[in-house]
Amino acid sequence: MTSLLGRDRSDRVYRRVLTGFALILPSLILIILGVLFFNALPALERFGPSFLWTSTWDPVAEVYGAAPMIFGTLASSMLALLIAVPLALSVAIFLTEFSPRWLRQPVAFLVELLAAIPSVVYGMWGIFVLIPFLRSYVVPPLKALFGWTPFLQGVFYGNSLLAGGVILAIMVVPYIAAVSREVLLAVPASQREAALAMGATRWEAVRSAVLPYGRAGLIGAVILGLGRALGETMAVTMVIGNRHDISLSLLQPAYTMAAAIANEFSEATTATYQSALMEVGLLLFVLTVTVNAIARILIWRVARGAAVGSKAL
Amino acid sequence: MVASANTRLRLETSRLTARFGQHRAVRDVSLLFPAHTVTAIIGPSGCGKSTLLRCLNRMHELTAGASVEGEVLLDNVNIYAPDVNPVELRRRIGMVFQRPTPFPTMSIYENVAAGLKVNGRRPRPEVDDAVSRALQQAALWDEVKDRLHTSALELSGGQQQRLCIARAVAPQPEILLLDEPTASLDPAGTQRIEELCHALKRLYTIVIVTHNMQQAARVSDYTAFMYLGSLIEVGRTEEIFTKPRVEQTEAYITGRFG
Numbered sequence: 001m002t003s004l005l006g007r008d009r010s011d012r013v014y015r016r017v018l019t020g021f022a023l024i025l026p027s028l029i030l031i032i033l034g035v036l037f038f039n040a041l042p043a044l045e046r047f048g049p050s051f052l053w054t055s056t057w058d059p060v061a062e063v064y065g066a067a068p069m070i071f072g073t074l075a076s077s078m079l080a081l082l083i084a085v086p087l088a089l090s091v092a093i094f095l096t097e098f099s100p101r102w103l104r105q106p107v108a109f110l111v112e113l114l115a116a117i118p119s120v121v122y123g124m125w126g127i128f129v130l131i132p133f134l135r136s137y138v139v140p141p142l143k144a145l146f147g148w149t150p151f152l153q154g155v156f157y158g159n160s161l162l163a164g165g166v167i168l169a170i171m172v173v174p175y176i177a178a179v180s181r182e183v184l185l186a187v188p189a190s191q192r193e194a195a196l197a198m199g200a201t202r203w204e205a206v207r208s209a210v211l212p213y214g215r216a217g218l219i220g221a222v223i224l225g226l227g228r229a230l231g232e233t234m235a236v237t238m239v240i241g242n243r244h245d246i247s248l249s250l251l252q253p254a255y256t257m258a259a260a261i262a263n264e265f266s267e268a269t270t271a272t273y274q275s276a277l278m279e280v281g282l283l284l285f286v287l288t289v290t291v292n293a294i295a296r297i298l299i300w301r302v303a304r305g306a307a308v309g310s311k312a313l
Numbered sequence: 314m315v316a317s318a319n320t321r322l323r324l325e326t327s328r329l330t331a332r333f334g335q336h337r338a339v340r341d342v343s344l345l346f347p348a349h350t351v352t353a354i355i356g357p358s359g360c361g362k363s364t365l366l367r368c369l370n371r372m373h374e375l376t377a378g379a380s381v382e383g384e385v386l387l388d389n390v391n392i393y394a395p396d397v398n399p400v401e402l403r404r405r406i407g408m409v410f411q412r413p414t415p416f417p418t419m420s421i422y423e424n425v426a427a428g429l430k431v432n433g434r435r436p437r438p439e440v441d442d443a444v445s446r447a448l449q450q451a452a453l454w455d456e457v458k459d460r461l462h463t464s465a466l467e468l469s470g471g472q473q474q475r476l477c478i479a480r481a482v483a484p485q486p487e488i489l490l491l492d493e494p495t496a497s498l499d500p501a502g503t504q505r506i507e508e509l510c511h512a513l514k515r516l517y518t519i520v521i522v523t524h525n526m527q528q529a530a531r532v533s534d535y536t537a538f539m540y541l542g543s544l545i546e547v548g549r550t551e552e553i554f555t556k557p558r559v560e561q562t563e564a565y566i567t568g569r570f571g
Contacts, residue, residue, distance in 0.1 A: 101377060194414035197372055198428045198480065199404030208427060212418040 033285065040279035042272060051279060057244040059267075064276035066283065068244045072161065072254035073284070076240060077229035079165030079250070084173045085222055091173070092180035097206050108181060115174040123238030126167045131158040131239065134166070139251065153249040162250040164240030168232055172225040179224055183217030183302055184210060213302075220298030227291040231284060233258035257284045323348040323518050324369065324488055329383035331364050331373055338364040340542040341383070346488075346535075351510050351519040353533035353550065355526055357565070361542040362522045366490050369520065370406040371399040387488075404431070407481030407517075408490040412497050413473035415465035415480075421448075422461040424476055428483040443483050450516070451479035452509055471502025478509060482517070489513065491521040495528065507532045526566055530554050538562045 043051065047064060054065025091111055095104050139156045146152050156162075187210050195205035211218070233256075241253020242263055257280050268274045324346040331339035339361040346352045354362040367373040368381055371392060384391045392402050407428075415424050425444045429435060435443075444461075448454040453475040457468070465476055474494060481489060491510070495503040510519055510532040523529050529536050530550060537547040538561075546559045557563045564570050 190410060190412060190414045191416070193372065193375070194410065194416070194477070195427075195431075196375060197370065197403055197408035197410075198431055199400055199402075199484070200431045201400050204431050208430070209416055212416065215418060 029289070033282075036278055036282040036285055040275055040282045043275035043279040046272065047276070047279075051276075052283075055244070055246060059270070059273050062270065062272050064272070066257070066276075066280055068246050069255045069257045069260050069280060070283070071246045072164075072240065073230055073256040073258070073287075075254065076161055076164040076168055076236065076256055077226055079161065080168035080172055080229045081222065081226055083166065083169035084176055084225060087169070088173045088176035088221075088225070089180055089218070091177040092184055093206060093211075095177075095181055096184040097202060097210065108178070111174050112178050113174075114170070115178075119171070119232065119234035120238075122167055122171055123235035126163060126235060126239040127158075130166060131163050134158075134163060150248045151250050154247070154251050156251040157253075159239055159241035159253050160251050161240065161247075161254040164236045164254065164256070165250070167235045167239055168229045171232060171235060172228045175228050176221050176225040179221035179299060180214075180218055183214045183221060183299065186217070186302060187213045215302075216298045217302030220295045220300075220302070223291055223295035223298065227288050227295060230291060231258055231288045233262050237262055257281075323388065324520075325386045326365070326368070327384040327386060329365070329368060329381070329385060331361070331368050332380045332382075333364075333376065334378040338542055339368065342539075342544045344537055344544055344547060346518055346520055348518050349514055349516075350534040351514050351521060351532055352535045352537060353529035354520065354522045354537045354539060355524070355529045355565075356539035356545075357570070358524065360539040362539050363492055365539065366492050366520060366522045369488070369490055370403050370408055372403075372408065374399070404484060405486050406488045406490060407484070407486040409474070409477050409481050409492065409494050411493045413470060413477050415468070415473050415476055417464070417466050419465060420462045421457050421465050421468070421476060424465045425479045425483050428480045443485075444479075447479040447483035448476075450482050450509075450513060451475045452505060452512070453479055469502070471498050471505060474498060474502065474506060475509070478506075478513075482513070487518060489517040489519045491519065493522055493524065495523075495525070503528070526554075538565060540565070 043064065047054075051064065051066055052070065053067050055067045056063045056065050057068070058064070091107075095108055099107065135156060135158060139152075139162075143152050143156075191209045191213050192205050195209035196202075200208060236256050237259035240256060240259060242255050242259055243253040244255055244260075245253070247254065261277055261281055261284070264273075265277060268277055326342055326344045329339060329342045329344075330337060342361075342365060344365075354365060356362050364373055369385055373379050373381060381393060384393060386392070387402075387405075390397070392399075416427060419427065422444055425447050426440050429440055429443055445454060445458075448457060453472060456472060457476075460467075465473065468476060474497075478489075478494075491506075495506050498506065507528060510521060513519060514534075521529075521532060533550045535547065536550045536553040538545045538553065538557075538559075540561055546553065546557060546562045548558075553562065554566055557566065
């Protein structure tokens, strides 16, 4: 009997140790949040909520306002989604509904491989390939057509909101495409059949049955892409121009929260400067965690708890 | 062919063979479905009865690796001829599946109207009429007329299945294919669907696949018995169930196998 009792005790110990390890990871989120908050406290107290909408960023005078970075982060992410969503959804719909069977896996694999390219490589490619391409082939026709709008004012020197947005778009396409594809695969075949049996064409079946069924999950996929875009740092820093300035023009340099933290942390010699950057980090943290939480809830709702999207997350 | 008699010919298969890859799910079946009758296809699981049904509106070919030989004639036109558009064909042949398949994001009204939409845009009053007519034909109108714009998912399983029948008949097809339509329903729901078969054959030629022999006996005018992909026997339902000519049919309907 004693040996039986002993085994029972070791099982219990084992379980407790594993439970402890399993709890460490989720609690990290709270710890990071706490550290950011306490370090940001001096800036929070000094600048108050006006930190969010003032534009001065002057380390000499110790006055900080994050509006240009918040604007740049949101603007570059929105531009990225504007380009990436149609592209990624087309890829996902093509792969699940129209592509020949033998082509599905290879194309899905290659699209997802885009997510494996290191950010800094995207940045370098952005500087040496994308920006010259934009300068020669994209900006001139855009200016000719829409030069009268406020979005295309000024001279295009290369590093700009446009370049940042396009780089981000390329980087988030694989995430949106992969999750959308899995959402579409999770739509029951009976829904497609029901539409086709009514005399719907393939495209009508996709539009009237498949897309509505997966709607919440597809929105989730897009929001997940948004979360990625908001927090992306290296590639954006390399092409967006890093200027504390709000300009509606896509051709002008801008700044993002992530880029500012990466660029300025080593120069942040005063306590207030550091604290201001911490507050930017706190904002970015809360923003991306919230966006990701919303995305996952939406995806989970379509998949009903199945592991849809987990591969890409 | 017992079933040829003097009714007008609508739908007929001629030496129809359907494959999944190498497997022959339907073997050389020639069968006539007289107009405005209910024909039941019975047989044990895996006998090819659903596959045969899915050949009649060219749904079978949507499965990967599926192929068809032989002919299906609709008013003497082979629906597998190269110039026949399967999408147009399916607009003339409604289909209802084993499990109810309402579109979950659409209201009751939109579900019924969905079948009309793919047939081209129509003015709103015309759609309203068609939707209420279809729901009346499916014996669902009285239950849903006050909540046409609520979600289709709020209906019970039996009501959802009748909604699918309404969706299938809304564009006024000529033929209605029912693939084990009561498989997921309770007895009350099953009875409603069976009553509908009787009522709807005035308007449509109905083909129903069922594994339930009592159901076949209750709803159909003609019964075809299939086994291992082959058509064993077809005839008037009362003859098939009272004095079958083939030993295998008798064995199946008396419950000795299947």
